[in-house]
Amino acid sequence: MSRNHKLTLMVGLLALVIATPGCIINRLRAKDSLNEGVREFNKGKFELAQEKFQRALDLSPDLTNAQFFYARAVNARFDQSLTEDLGMKTLEAYDNLIKNNPNNHELIDQSLALKANVYDQLTRVNNDKAEEFKQKQREMLLARAELPSASNKTKxxxxxxxxxxxxxxxxxxxxxxxxxxxxxxxxxxxxxxxxxxxxxxxxxxxxxxxxxxxxxxxxxxxxxxxxxxxxxxxxxxxxxxxxxxxxxxxxxxxxxxxxxxxxxxxxxxxx
Known part of the structure; x- marks a missing residue:
């Protein structure tokens, strides 16, 4: 092996050694932030919980629990305020959850059910869009029934x-x-x-x-x-x-x- 190739290999291995502990540390920090967010969520401090969950996602974007609890925190804030803006942000959070977990049928089913509920609530938030939101609710419900994993009970x-x-x-x-x-x-x-x-x-x-x-x-x-x-x-x-x-x-x-x-x-x- 040439000197240049050895040097390249050594640099690559050094980068791997440095990066791996960093990834592990970030994931541990993300889990700490996730646990802190859950504690705040259980106290009813949903905005603070959302910030904690966002911090967890910044540290470890693929942390499914952080994605889910982030969406639930935004949803909880929407439940309190019933503003169209927060409703749309809640739907976006569930869309991201579905997009990032395409093979988790149970999570997708749960997200679709929660999206249907948000659309139902939005029919009472904006009367001008009530029929549009009602139709969206129906679409979310039907999407649940069409999932490959849907049980007869769900259907x-x-x-x-x-x-x-x-x-x-x-x-x-x-x-x-x-x-x-x-x-x-x-x-x-x-x-x-x-x-x-x-x-x-x-x-x-x-x-x-x-x-x-x-x-x-x-x-x-x-x-x-x-x-x-x-x-x-x-x-x-x-x-x-x-x-x-x-x-x-x-x-x-x-x-x-x-x-x-x-x-x-x-x-x-x-x-």
């Missing part, structure tokens, strides 16, 4: 949440008129119909994935009640009332079964 919960959301959107449109015993205007009826269809679609998906999901039958009953508000055909109304009774009976049947299982100490996957 059922996602579909149920979507179904209930569409039911509520229809209910809220009709309520001002129904509560006053007034006819629902045709333009409102036309807005309610697609919401009712989507509510049925997702609640039926819930039942197809998890047939003993009792609350899905309860809300299917409520969705059929929404159907009666936009239907004028007498024969069809009779069919809808039969469906209402059918869903109520199924709900009560499952509730009874689950109570019996609970009293006998048997596990139940249903809601």
């Amino acid at each position: 059922a919960d996602v579909f149920y949440t979507l179904g209930v959301g569409y039911w509520k959107a229809s209910y809220d449109l009709g309520y001002p008129y129904v509560s006053r015993k007034q006819p629902i205007p045709l333009e409102v009826v036309e807005k309610m119909k697609p919401l009712i269809r989507q509510a049925h679609e997702y609640l039926q998906k819930t039942i197809s994935v998890q047939p003993d999901y009792s609350n899905a039958y309860f809300y299917e009953k409520l969705v059929y009640i929404e159907d009666t508000k936009v239907e004028s055909n007498k024969a069809r109304l009779n069919e809808l009332n039969a469906k209402i009774n059918e869903m109520q009976d199924k709900y009560l049947q499952l509730q009874k079964q689950q109570q019996q299982q609970a009293s006998q100490g048997e596990p139940s996957a249903s809601q």
Whole structure:
């Protein structure tokens, strides 16, 4: 080996020896900062906790726990202030968490669930963007169900949440008129119909994935009640009332079964 090659090798080895302890020290410091941040977070000092978590990330950018707790700290600050700016920063933190951990399906699922919740909160922060944020919430929920690792329980919960959301959107449109015993205007009826269809679609998906999901039958009953508000055909109304009774009976049947299982100490996957 030539003198120059030996010198180059020695310089490389020296750099490795110097760099490695530095990396280890930085990682130890990052973990210390992470632990300090967790303590501040548990005290409710979320802004200070965020600073500690950011310091941990500066020292060790690939520290997954620091990424997660940083996002949770920003989220906690958003929960307190409910400002659109902090909401957007919270979403960005979860996006970074997902981007930096593409193979951690459990973490991605949790991040998507938290993002969905943030979008739901934002619908009440900015009324002008409420529908946009509501659609984003639905997209986050569906993304959870589409993950390769998604369990039937997760899929059922996602579909149920979507179904209930569409039911509520229809209910809220009709309520001002129904509560006053007034006819629902045709333009409102036309807005309610697609919401009712989507509510049925997702609640039926819930039942197809998890047939003993009792609350899905309860809300299917409520969705059929929404159907009666936009239907004028007498024969069809009779069919809808039969469906209402059918869903109520199924709900009560499952509730009874689950109570019996609970009293006998048997596990139940249903809601």
